Amino acid sequence: MITLNRKLxxxxxxxxxxxASEPVKRISIRDKLLIKEVQEMNENLPMTCSVxxxxxxxxxxxxxxxxxxxxxxxxxxxKFSVFVTEEYNMAPPRVKCLTRLWHPNINVDGDVCLSxxxxxxxxxxxxxxxxxxxxxxxxxxSLFTDLLNFEDPLNIEAAExxxxxKTEFQAKVQEYMTKGKR
Numbered sequence: 781m782i783t784l785n786r787k788l789x790x791x792x793x794x795x796x797x798x799x800a801s802e803p804v805k806r807i808s809i810r811d812k813l814l815i816k817e818v819q820e821m822n823e824n825l826p827m828t829c830s831v832x833x834x835x836x837x838x839x840x841x842x843x844x845x846x847x848x849x850x851x852x853x854x855x856x857x858x859k860f861s862v863f864v865t866e867e868y869n870m871a872p873p874r875v876k877c878l879t880r881l882w883h884p885n886i887n888v889d890g891d892v893c894l895s896x897x898x899x900x901x902x903x904x905x906x907x908x909x910x911x912x913x914x915x916x917x918x919x920x921x922s923l924f925t926d927l928l929n930f931e932d933p934l935n936i937e938a939a940e941x942x943x944x945x946k947t948e949f950q951a952k953v954q955e956y957m958t959k960g961k962r
Contacts, residue, residue: 810868814839821913826921840864844917848924852950856957860920872897872907873916882956884933884942885923893934894919
């Protein structure tokens, strides 16, 4: 507490030249983490993923594109908006799927059901401060392969169709893939 008070006093004192100056803007903990994590994420991207920053100086917002090379969604291109809040790394990033698709773990509004994106999770795989952006990228990528979950769906209709008729499910996936963006 004493150290914090000293820092605050230094920010608001008048310099020796007598001219008042603006306090120096401090870099947030989130931004310090992102500088390191974005580089790490880019170095460890799955082959089926790419990341695009609209503004390279804003590291807390980016678009992740997943192009699955196997499974029901092979040949598709799925975009996710990732927004890292100020509460990061105590809270997970907010993720929204921007591409319309037929998927048991992504609903038609673009909400994503992935344990690690939840602050609290019943399966103990929810968000933890030890997780990183690369974990989010790998998790979203895995929704098209090994993390695909028909047992606990967000899109119940998609899961039910899969359980009833896998051929119809595949046709519906293909239909959505040809429609494209939201």
